[in-house]
Each structure stands twice: as structure tokens, then as C-alpha cells.
Amino acid sequence: MHITSQPAAPGPQADAAHSSTDALGVSAAQARSAALEEMILVDPGRFRVLTGDRPTGRLHLGHYFGTLHNRVRLQNSGVETFVLIADYQVLTDRDAADGLTGYVEELVLDYLAVGVDPERSTIFTHSAVPALNQLLLPFLSLVSVAELSRNPTVKDEIAHSQQSSVSGLMFTYPAHQAADILFCKANLVPVGRDQLPHLEVARTVARRFNDRYGRGDAVFPQPDALLSPAPLLLGTDGTKMSKSRGNAIALAADADETARLIKGAKTDSERRITYDPAGRPEVSSLVLLAALCQNRTPQRMADDIGAGGAAALKRTVTEAVNEYLAPIRARRVEYARDRAHLRRTLHEGNERARAVADATLAEVRAAMNSRC
Ligand code: ATP
Ligand code: MG
Numbered sequence: 001m002h003i004t005s006q007p008a009a010p011g012p013q014a015d016a017a018h019s020s021t022d023a024l025g026v027s028a029a030q031a032r033s034a035a036l037e038e039m040i041l042v043d044p045g046r047f048r049v050l051t052g053d054r055p056t057g058r059l060h061l062g063h064y065f066g067t068l069h070n071r072v073r074l075q076n077s078g079v080e081t082f083v084l085i086a087d088y089q090v091l092t093d094r095d096a097a098d099g100l101t102g103y104v105e106e107l108v109l110d111y112l113a114v115g116v117d118p119e120r121s122t123i124f125t126h127s128a129v130p131a132l133n134q135l136l137l138p139f140l141s142l143v144s145v146a147e148l149s150r151n152p153t154v155k156d157e158i159a160h161s162q163q164s165s166v167s168g169l170m171f172t173y174p175a176h177q178a179a180d181i182l183f184c185k186a187n188l189v190p191v192g193r194d195q196l197p198h199l200e201v202a203r204t205v206a207r208r209f210n211d212r213y214g215r216g217d218a219v220f221p222q223p224d225a226l227l228s229p230a231p232l233l234l235g236t237d238g239t240k241m242s243k244s245r246g247n248a249i250a251l252a253a254d255a256d257e258t259a260r261l262i263k264g265a266k267t268d269s270e271r272r273i274t275y276d277p278a279g280r281p282e283v284s285s286l287v288l289l290a291a292l293c294q295n296r297t298p299q300r301m302a303d304d305i306g307a308g309g310a311a312a313l314k315r316t317v318t319e320a321v322n323e324y325l326a327p328i329r330a331r332r333v334e335y336a337r338d339r340a341h342l343r344r345t346l347h348e349g350n351e352r353a354r355a356v357a358d359a360t361l362a363e364v365r366a367a368m369n370s371r372c
Pocket of ligand 1: 062065230234235242244
């Protein structure tokens with residue numbers, strides 16, 4: 001893990017659904033992330049991280065450079081870390097959670113391979129922690145239907161949904177995510193840019209809960225998003241790289257598959273390679289990917305490829321990605337040999353998360369003076 005201090009590059013702007021999100025909101029979150037990085041350096045002990053992924057497929061390069069790398073870095077610098085496998089949220093955009101057990105194990109494998117250490121980080125699933133899910137009920141009373149329905153990430157996910165109609169679970173997704181974050185009183189959430197609107201809902205829920213029930217005390221912190229230098233990595237089709245969109249390069253893909261996928265990635269017709277996220281999103285996302293793998297600035301990377309065109313860019317990206325991922329892929333193969341260890345890791349993480357959630361739910365009930 002040798003990427004530590006890439007300059008904060010603006011994320012590529014291409015994803016149609018995301019181009020409507022508030023650009024100022026993204027730059028404010030980037031500025032806030034830079035300030036948070038300073039605070040983490042000084043006092044990692046004041047932070048607690050919660051972040052997670054839906055078990056809808058194997059993790060990809062967007063996850064890695066959007067959030068996984070940050071999780072491992074924070075864990076290693078002494079920040080207490082919770083990693084959630086959001087299994088109930090699989091059902092937000094599909095009727096059945098097919099292959100769930102297998103995907104959950106694949107996620108644990110990906111975590112271990114990139115350096116999440118179960119001794120220092122708690123890896124757990126939603127469905128194993130009932131008290132976390134119970135927080136959803138009081139939290140839903142703190143947000144309006146209008147607030148939930150204008151959430152741009154919910155709108156985007158509805159647009160890409162596999163369902164013919166929109167379920168209530170899709171609308172309540174941001175409030176559920178507030179429960180994910182607040183059950184362990186996390187104040188730092190390393191996420192991709194698509195999650196910023198959900199973070200706003202979590203902050204609103206925390207603030208309103210404190211105002212309504214806190215009697216002057218802050219029961220919940222207001223969590224901050226921590227963005228990486230790649231807050232929106234694009235997939236091979238030029239939209240947000242996503243597990244469910246068939247446009248992703250999985251961390252576990254082999255070198256040949258990686259080469260084939262990058263070869264088919266969308267670029268543009270301009271020969272000279274430049275780094276211009278707003279004007280040339282697809283090319284710039286590829287440049288950024290190679291730069292992150294080689295710990296260089298995207299501008300330098302683009303200058304070096306220069307007149308080589310898309311073919312040279314794709315060759316460079318393929319070599320950089322395959323070289324960077326080789327040790328991660330080798331570790332993944334090793335961990336995959338011991339499935340019992342994966343299940344034990346999850347079992348222990350679930351137990352730890354349950355204890356934390358039970359304590360928070362008891363506190364919430366006491367604050368609300370409620371027995372329900
Ligand atoms: P799905 O298509 O099933 O929704 P996904 O690829 O969007 O899967 P999630 O599990 O929804 O992945 O997201 C997990 C985390 O990874 C979130 O913090 C999200 O912001 C981040 N992330 C996902 N895709 C990207 C990406 N392309 N660039 C940067 N961060 C990303
Ligand atoms: Mg997603």
C-alpha cells in the first residue's frame with residue numbers, strides 16, 4: 001500500500017446521473033477531507049470509522065481507490081474501524097439476493113487481501129446485528145418523505161434498478177445508512193462521491209436526534225465523509241464503475257482479464273492524452289487510475305503518454321494496474337484456501353458489532369424515554 005499522499009484531484013465528472021449533483025457540495029467535501037486528514041495525523045484516537053459495501057459482487061478498482069485504500073490507511077494509523085457488509089441493502093434494487101452467501105465471503109476475502117486486519121477492524125453483516133436495524137424506526141421519524149425522495153443517489157439508483165417498481169426499502173436506504181453509521185457512533189466515513197447525499201441524511205438524523213432527545217448532550221456525532229483522490233472512478237463504459245453495471249474491473253480479476261477489459265474501455269477521438277476530468281472524463285479516469293497505481297500525479301502521467309494516444313494509455317494503465325494488484329491478488333488466493341477462517345472472521349466481527357449496537361439501542365431508548 002504505497003499510495004499515501006496523492007494531491008486531491010477533482011473526480012471525473014462524466015457519470016450522467018452524478019453530473020446533476022451539486023459540484024459545490026463535492027468541492028466542499030474535498031476541502032473538508034483535506035482538513036480531516038490533518039486532524040487524523042494529529043490525533044487518530046478521536047476518530048471512529050464506519051464504512052461498507054453491498055454484497056452484490058466482487059470489489060473493484062473503484063472501491064479500492066474510492067474507499068478501501070483509505071480504510072486500510074486509517075486502520076493502520078490507529079483509527080478504530082468498522083467495516084459493514086450491507087446485506088439487507090442488496091434488496092434495495094432487486095427482488096432476490098441471489099448468491100448472497102458467496103458474495104459475502106468474496107467481500108471478506110477482498111478485505112483481507114487489501115489489508116483490513118480483523119484484529120483491528122470489525123467486519124460484520126447487517127443481518128447479524130438486529131439492534132442496528134431497529135434504529136431505523138426512530139431514525140425514520142426524523143426525516144421527511146420529501147427529503148428522502150429528492151436524494152440524488154436514490155434517484156440514480158432507481159434509474160439503474162433491476163426492479164420494475166421502486167420499493168420502500170429503496171427510499172429508506174439513506175435512513176438505514178444513518179443507522180449503519182450511527183450505531184457505532186462513527187464520525188468518519190471513507191466513501192466515494194456517490195455517498196455524499198446519504199451522508200447528509202446521516203448528519204441530519206444525528207443533529208435532529210440530539211436536538212429532540214439529547215437534553216443538551218450529543219448522543220450521536222455528526223459524521224463526516226472522507227473522500228479520496230478518486231471519489232468517482234469510471235467503469236469501462238464511461239459511467240461510475242459499479243459491481244452491478246457490468247463495467248467493473250474486479251480486484252480479483254486475473255492479468256489477462258484486466259488487459260481485455262481495459263482494452264475495451266471507452267475513450268475519445270482526440271489523440272493527445274491530457275488530464276482534463278471535466279472535458280475528457282473517460283480518458284482522465286484512466287490517467288488517474290494509472291497515476292494512483294504508480295504514485296504519480298495524473299498531470300505527469302498524461303504528459304508522459306502525450307501523443308501516444310488511447311492505445312499507449314491503455315497499455316500503461318494495464319501494466320500499472322496489474323503490477324499494483326499482483327501482491328493483493330496473491331494474498332487473496334492464499335486467504336481463499338481457508339474458508340473456515342473467513343467464516344470465523346465474520347462470526348467474531350458480528351459478535352463485536354452486536355455488543356456495540358445493543359449498547360447504542362439501550363441509550364436511544366433511554367433518551368427517548370421509550371420501551372418500544
Ligand atoms: P452496486 O452496483 O451493487 O451498488 P457499487 O459498485 O456501487 O455496487 P457499493 O457497495 O454500492 O458498490 O459501494 C461501496 C463503497 O464504494 C461506497 O463507499 C461507494 O461510494 C464506493 N464506490 C463504489 N464505486 C465507486 C467508484 N466507481 N468510485 C469511487 N468509489 C466508489
Ligand atoms: Mg452502489
